[in-house]
Amino acid sequence: MQSYIMIIEDEPDISGLLVKILQEAGYRTCQAFSGTEAELLLEKSVPDLILLDLMLPGLNGIEICRRIRKLSDIPIIMLTAKDEVIDKVAGLDSGADDYVTKPFAIEELLARMRVALKRVRPEPVVKNIYTCEDLVIDDDKHLVKVGENVVDLTKKEYDLLLYLLKSKNIVLSREQ
Numbered sequence: 001m002q003s004y005i006m007i008i009e010d011e012p013d014i015s016g017l018l019v020k021i022l023q024e025a026g027y028r029t030c031q032a033f034s035g036t037e038a039e040l041l042l043e044k045s046v047p048d049l050i051l052l053d054l055m056l057p058g059l060n061g062i063e064i065c066r067r068i069r070k071l072s073d074i075p076i077i078m079l080t081a082k083d084e085v086i087d088k089v090a091g092l093d094s095g096a097d098d099y100v101t102k103p104f105a106i107e108e109l110l111a112r113m114r115v116a117l118k119r120v121r122p123e124p125v126v127k128n129i130y131t132c133e134d135l136v137i138d139d140d141k142h143l144v145k146v147g148e149n150v151v152d153l154t155k156k157e158y159d160l161l162l163y164l165l166k167s168k169n170i171v172l173s174r175e176q
Ligand code: CA
Pocket: 009, 010, 011, 053, 054, 055, 056
């Protein structure tokens, strides 16, 4: 399936050039010319990757990046001009995956996009927490709580309680 790329760039020439390059490379594209426009588009459809210009009227790239990061892990590549070194750091701090300096080499941009699209973000850690009403067992920390109170249990009691909680929806025999 073709990846869908959102281009957030206020300069029509650069935006148009990006559309041409990306479509020739087999991507589908959509364009936003400001942060506000990008936010509206993002409500309608979620792209696979965002190319985000740093210097935009209104919301700048860093602010847009922070806002997107609150909602989503979409890969974001920032487009920065050569003299925006400090902003580049801020861009990465704000959650961008990578940046490309303008004027960019097409091959470099496409290569960085491929890397960003391929990068598999780590799955959220599944926590071993079991609950039953007020009772909480955190099996990673080996902690038992009733409400806010930590309960001390022997190893055997702990194991039994954990076993019961894990199978709370299953009827157990006395032996089990
Ligand atoms: Ca710009």
